[in-house]
Amino acid sequence: MMEQLYDAYLKHRSVTTDSRNCPVGSIYFALRGDRFNGNDFALSALKAGCALAVVDDIRIRNEPGCLFVQDSLKALQDLALIHRQKAGALIIGITGTNGKTTTKELLAAVLSKKYKTWFTQGNFNNHIGVPLTILSMPVDTEVAVIEMGANHPHEIDFLCRIAQPDMGLITNVGKAHLQGFGSFEGVMKTKAELYEFLKRNPGIVFLNTDNDYLKAMLGEIDSEVIRYGTGSECYVKGSNASANPFLSFDWEAGNVKRQQVSMRLSGSYNFENALAAIAVGVYLKVPTDDINAALGHYRPVNHRSQILTTDANTIILDAYNANPTSMAAALDGFEKMLHKKKVLILGGMRELGNESESEHRLLVNRLLTMKFEKCWLVGEEFSALVPLDARFSFAENGDELCEILKVKPFSNSLVLVKGSRAHKLERVTTYL
Template sequence: MNDIVRLYEIFLECGQVTTDTRKMTPGTIYFALKGERFDGNTFAKEALKAGCRLAVVDDEKLRDEEGCFWVPDVLTTLQKLARYHRQKLDIPVIGITGSNGKTTTKELIAAVLKKKYDVWYTQGNLNNHIGVPLTLLSMPPRTQIAIVEMGANHMDEISELCGIALPNHGLITNVGKAHLEGFGSFEGVKKAKGELYEFLKKNGGEIFINVDNDVLLSMVGHYPWIGYGTGKDAVVRAENVSATPMLSFDLFTSRVTGLRIETQLVGLYNRDNVLAAASLGHYFGIEEELVKEALESYIPGNNRSQYIRTQRNQVILDAYNANPTSMRAALVNFRLMEHARKVLIIGGMKELGEESVSEHQALISEIMRLNFVECFFTGNEFAGILPADNRFKWFSDTNLLKEALQKKPISDALILVKGSRANQLERIVEFL
């Protein structure tokens, strides 16, 4: 009997795995992963003392230690166990990747499908080579549909994650200029994200696609797909779309005509995320009234497209992540909103590699083209490239920006706060 089969028998008995002794409950299987700054093997004995059922280790010193299950590589074993578990489950697994909107789309799909099914989905941002196995192994036994978010910042990563999660349904939210440092170019991003399509094609899976996105349509080729969007080929379609600031639209499917949906999401750019969820709901037989109920009750969190009314201003907080594509979408949407005083607070975009300077210069040009007149910038990415213009104020970091906002508060404004996670722009909201 090989290691994975033996481990799986134990897993079926206890049903829980962990990689963190601080979050361990008695009876759990502990996987001693290695990181840049730690080695989980050093915590194996501590985990056993705390009541874990088994410690999976790869340190030779622990090979004969009671309670330890020695393997050549702990991470590989975790991934193989998750794949083995997935192979035993006869349920739909929906794979989601894309440059922007993955997490919001995942949560919206979960909200819709929960109206009829027991759904398990990626918690937080556990979407990498460790997070995907943990997502699969933490599924409750009653799960009827799983939704697995897949992130990537280098080639072959999506392909590897598909090899673990084995999705039989999937969608790419979009392809934009994100993680250029790891992918090298926009073509590299397309190839990397397209690994989900390639897996689904090879295994006869269902592909859901935004019919308004020519890049995705070119990537999928002649393989049959299920479409959503505003075009005539969409099975699930939106008309009369508006965002002032909350997104609303009329929903059309094979079963309903013009069902008005009023979401609590800011921005036209969320339309595609919402329609993706409606499309999966339609495919899995969720009644449109229940789809409406799920979409209208969903409230974004974690600094993603949040609409906040402070004592002095209205704030759109979209500070979880940023890349050139999502930044431009946010700016265009903000430009369309009606308000007497609009203020931009923009943080630098990370992981753009050699394209960083040119992309930040292009961003400034776009801001000037859209004629925004009050703009605050933070981050070293903007150092030395902002024009000498009273409209633009630059701060090397968020702390200095925060101090400036305290000294000279903004009032009676609609404010867009947008930047990469590293800027921690959510910290300024209390001063707006």
């Protein structure tokens, strides 16, 4: 059955799981969700132009154009594994609590200077997104950068078994998705599954030596480890990092003399993400000038570490996601920036389970030690935690804050906008 399916894939080279997006000649996989059954749309997908529909509903097993399997999702994953093994591309796996998407994009920008490079589009980094990423690789792909996300134990190991990475790196570990992982230790154990795969299937690990958690997670390893960070032992060594508001730093590596990089990316926390991209690039022999050019030309998107300049204010927009670790890093960086008038707009952090109230309380306590003009706390997570301090105000949601800012705008400020995606805080930038 899988041989037949792979032959069909090689003929069409296009797959979809969305019956609303059916390129002519593509293969439709009928997946099931909590609120939908993709099998219900298989026939309409065929009418829309799909060449084949992979289904697992016995009611339509004999319909023309349908290929019946026991589990459509597993068939998608198995097909991706077969293709990964036959395609011949070098696969680099990336995971981590924070920074994996930015690191993926920086790394792809660097590698594309020398290689035909493919990388995870958007946040397609789960048990469906990773197979789709592999199956969407162009025929001439030489290197693929695969982002792997997780919010429950064993998910990284599962994704590694599909993607079979030859190299890998973990950006960092922190307090995120605690509701699914149960604890910070659960986060560490799950992320470390990438290291464990590269130990079992000897591959190359890129390690941030400035991160003690990552060093402990790696432990003893027989395969090659490429170290990056600020220490003298590093293969790629960075120094003189600053972000006010744009990130700049120096780096050197072996016979590569000290280089200076200025980026259009905010946040000193992105220093380690840039060093990761440099380390892989140097190891894979991307020319030094090309590495620097790729980093200098990179422009963040999707509300991640973006600098927006309006007629009234300068905005640091980092509102794609938030957890205690990324929030602390954002505040650390913001605190170091030089500006006479600073404003914070912070949304609540999601998926923290039983730790939610305590983590938000810790955040508020941290804010009380900082110097700023104004701080808006947005979301129900903060409703009972707003300090009796004239600098602080509360809004139930982003829409309410937008209405307030329409009436009471401010100007000449450096504004940090940070929060979980559910709060959609990017909307407030219209009124800043």
